Amino acid sequence: MHELSIATAIIEQADALARADGTEAVSAVTVRVGELSGVVPDALDFAFEVARDGTALASARLVVEQVPAQAWCAPCAEEFAVGMPPFFWCPRCDQPSQDLRSGRELEITGIEPILGSA
Structure with missing residues (x-):
């Protein structure tokens, strides 16, 4: 399930972007996922929930915008x-x-x- 490594990268990048803006806690991260990207949105959502534990995004939710x-x-x-x-x-x-x-x-x-x- 490569979505776990993608979710981890999203968390790391979102955390870095939030800190650069002076934000300490994130409630949501929005991502655009193309139909041909090879990423299954439901699997990415599940992986995000697993990967966020113990991070600065522990309570954040993932919002997936699907792109046809x-x-x-x-x-x-x-x-x-x-x-x-x-x-x-x-x-x-x-x-x-x-x-x-x-x-x-x-x-x-x-x-x-x-x-x-x-």
């Missing part, structure tokens, strides 16, 4: 859903796409301090 995979079709000048398993053929013109616009994200987008901790 979208590709760009140049001939149609439109984005289309890639789906899972991924299918990179435009449903409108039946041409292949090599331009993935979203779906591979794995990033921290927000850290919410516990009120009164900053």
Whole structure:
């Protein structure tokens, strides 16, 4: 379960970012997880709960924003859903796409301090 190592890295990075802002306690960490990132959101949430024990984020919750995979079709000048398993053929013109616009994200987008901790 590689989500445990990802959760540990999220906790370490969120803790460092919070401390840099003068925050001592974090109530929530928001992450964006792309559909094609290889990360299972439920497994990441479980791993986060396990990994946070004994850290400065011990009471923090993980908020996962799922990002659908979208590709760009140049001939149609439109984005289309890639789906899972991924299918990179435009449903409108039946041409292949090599331009993935979203779906591979794995990033921290927000850290919410516990009120009164900053």
